[in-house]
Amino acid sequence: MEIPHFDGAAEGDNIYVVWSGITIAPYPISDKDADPLASIAVPYVTVAQFPRVTGLAVSYWLQRAGTPRIDSPETLVNVNLTTPGGPDPDPDPETPEHENIKAPDVVCGTSPVNTINPADYGKDATATIFRVGVDLSAIWLLDDEIQLYWGTPPAAAGNPVTVISSNTGANITIPVPFAGTIEGSTGPVPVYFTITRVLDGTNSVTVKSMVQTVTVTSSGDLPGDGLPLEQGYFPDANASNIITRASGIDGTTFQIPLRGVTNIELTREPKISYDFVGVSSGDASVPGSSAPIEASRLTGTDIPITQAMLTAGFYEVPLPYTLTYPICRNGATLGYTLTNNSGPIDAAQRFVRFAMNQGGGTCTLP
Structure with missing residues (x-):
């Protein structure tokens, strides 16, 4: 509420606002030459007592020590605190949001x-x-x-x-x-x-x-920008995509490629999950619908990617003969997932053949 400048006001005089009969705490004048003389906030708790009034009476009076008070004429104010959000006023009008209105x-x-x-x-x-x-x-x-x-x-x-x-x-x-x-x-x-x-x-x-x-x-936030990831890699597979007994009898490995993959910086909390399992595919060059050989299954879940892995450009997992022995002369599949703090993306499944058997088709016990 603004109090207009008037002659005769002095520093230290007190102004009392009257809002529909309620007197507000005194406001001391600090600058008698100001125009307006004062801008006085009427507390919301006072205004809220009269939420919808046409012609609400507002006035003020000035008090100087040792002299009679001086009253202003009344001003009639239309008050309408009706707002969307329900029948009651905003539960906390000091905040930007109306606390009764649910988020979409x-x-x-x-x-x-x-x-x-x-x-x-x-x-x-x-x-x-x-x-x-x-x-x-x-x-x-x-x-x-x-x-x-x-x-x-x-x-x-x-x-x-x-x-x-x-x-x-x-x-x-x-x-x-x-x-x-x-x-x-x-x-x-x-x-x-x-x-x-x-x-x-x-x-x-x-x-x-x-x-x-x-x-x-978006897919652009995922590892590799959401584009297809390189398949898992078997370093010991020969040109015919076969891991032979000579290469695998002492154990072999597979690798998850990481070099050049975007959005797997350590700040993105990157992780690797993988699933390796033999399948009863015989000498077929594709896995088809062959049943899994569960004794050979090896899985890893949410393995944190380290700086050493990024420097090497891959994550390598050992496959001991105790796992590949049950595969003997069959195939195996390898699938993996890279995840960051935006989500996961799956690589296409890789198929490799194993020939761990001796002459005659048998595989020796580990």
């Missing part, structure tokens, strides 16, 4: 709620605006206008939606287009909406919902 939920493809996975990146999404607030009352009225915002800095997502008779009774869904909205945003993305209400034909009030965090991952 975002769904895209088959990704979990409030998550957009690489497989769905590139698709349009849908935001759900919940009709009822935390207190279970409706947060909007007819003709209120809803605008969704996406990202940092926040940008309007699509056109505003007006509450009308056909949508007022249920949750409202708002399309979130990929082009121009989701596109280019990855990581944790803040999403919220505003509701605007016209109060008296000219003045309006806008409130902001609680903020939802949507986790967005």
Whole structure:
């Protein structure tokens, strides 16, 4: 509330604002020549006692020690604290958000709620605006206008939606287009909406919902930029893609290629998982639908990638003869997954043949 400059005021005089009969704590004048003479904040707790009044009386009076007080004329003020968000005023008007208005939920493809996975990146999404607030009352009225915002800095997502008779009774869904909205945003993305209400034909009030965090991952954030990874490698396989008894009797290895793979810096928390298993494929050059030889299976899960692995350009895993002996003269498959803090990507399966048998087709016990 502004108090206009007037002659005769002096430093140390006290101004008392009267809000509909309630007197506010005194405000001491510090600069008698200021114009306005004072700007005095009326506490919200006082204003909230009269949430909707036409012609509320406001005045002030000036008090100087040892002299009678001087009263101003009354000013009539129209007060309307009605806001979207429910029947009660904002629970905490000091914060940007209206705490009774729930954050929106975002769904895209088959990704979990409030998550957009690489497989769905590139698709349009849908935001759900919940009709009822935390207190279970409706947060909007007819003709209120809803605008969704996406990202940092926040940008309007699509056109505003007006509450009308056909949508007022249920949750409202708002399309979130990929082009121009989701596109280019990855990581944790803040999403919220505003509701605007016209109060008296000219003045309006806008409130902001609680903020939802949507986790967005594009394939470009994954190891290798989401492109196909190199297959696992068997150093002892010959030109015919066979690991012979001479090469494998004392144990062999396989390698997970890492050289040149992007997005596996240590700051991205990269990990390796793998699955090696023999298959009953005989002398076939492809695994087909052959049954696995479970006694030969070797797996690793979420093995942290180290700087030594990155320097070497691969992660090597030993295959002792005790594991390859059950394969004998058959094949084996190797699949692996690289994961970073944005998600996983699978490499294509590698097939290799084993010929661990002696003449006559038998394999000696380890």
